[in-house]
Amino acid sequence: MLLTIKYFGQIAEVTQKEEETLECSAKNISELLALLYSKYEGLKIKDFQVAQNQELVSESTEITGAEIALLPPFAGG
Amino acid sequence: MLLTIKYFGQIAEVTQKEEETLECSAKNISELLALLYSKYEGLKIKDFQVAQNQELVSESTEITGAEIALLPPFAGG
């Protein structure tokens, strides 16, 4: 599946990019994260949540959507 | 004792004045009110609190101060 992955804040500092497109076979978020951890070693020690198509999801959530985002702690207001 | 009596809002509508000076022998607030009720019949049906020297007092409070005020319900804000 072709996925757009978005990175924000201190996560984007680790990946050195704000967005990328990946062709990947990960079935759920956990599998996708394993792939990203191997690509970006520094992600492992970072605190973040994952959104799929703009909704927060858990590691066991199946990948269905085209847009995944890695969101560091919120700091609004 | 020479007292200044202040009237506000709907109380001043009844007394037709905002202030008056009375020479009176009332010992406590209750006695003063009896005097004022006889002077201003319409006061009897009004809801108000009494302040002596800018502090709220009860009917049994002794009159010690020079300034008494009749305060209808508050409506600030």
Next chain:
Amino acid sequence: MKDKKPKNVFRDGAISSDFIGNSIYKHQTKTSIGAHNIFLGQVRADDIDGKTVAAIEYTAYEDMANQKFHDIRESAFEKFDLTCMHIYHSLGTVKAGEICLFVFVSSPRRKVVFEALEYIVEAIKADVPVFGKEIFEDDTHQWKQNN
């Protein structure tokens, strides 16, 4: 007896949005502040028995009222970690849609301002001798009463 003399909280007529904006502006030099909370009381054009409120005419037992505002202020600073606090109340005529009460609190942290502002506004409504004559469009009136 308090050693600090109460300030005059009253303003003649409505409190303008310019005055409020300017008051906010003046706080931008205070860089320890993280949160402001502002309460504004606005005169409602209430319908009462088919008549509409056009304005409220405010009067007050001014000396006692300023002392009460001062006491509320002192007690709020004691209870809450506030950086600043300002209260303004109208006297005289304030038309429907205009602002008659402006309470402004500031603190390093947000939890404090929510608690403090509600405390202050409730105390003003309950304890300060201010009186309001609701004037209808046909020039009759009734007396406002806080609940």
Next chain:
Amino acid sequence: MKDKKPKNVFRDGAISSDFIGNSIYKHQTKTSIGAHNIFLGQVRADDIDGKTVAAIEYTAYEDMANQKFHDIRESAFEKFDLTCMHIYHSLGTVKAGEICLFVFVSSPRRKVVFEALEYIVEAIKADVPVFGKEIFEDDTHQWKQNN
């Protein structure tokens, strides 16, 4: 799916006191309103390990953030009897002392605005994907995190 499209809550840079004053002014035609409550978030010049915060640079996952602001808005209107509600949040650089969040609620009655404003501000802090880079005076930085 919601039928109403989310509005854009974000403003470029700080929110000015003029903008806030003008927003208050616009509500003076709404004569069913009796109480306004306004929350302002201001950037603090915090001292952290001997360094002082000079500004916060805000970024956001904008589409998701606007959807979350929209959801908060809908849920606040459902829970509370509000006449109006406005939210504005900064993106980009906001210097210490400047305002980065402006939340404005209005209702016929005061009790409602206190509850509603706190609900909305807490929801914004917890649920909206906005990120803040605290920039120190020496140009180093750290990432802000809501508690």
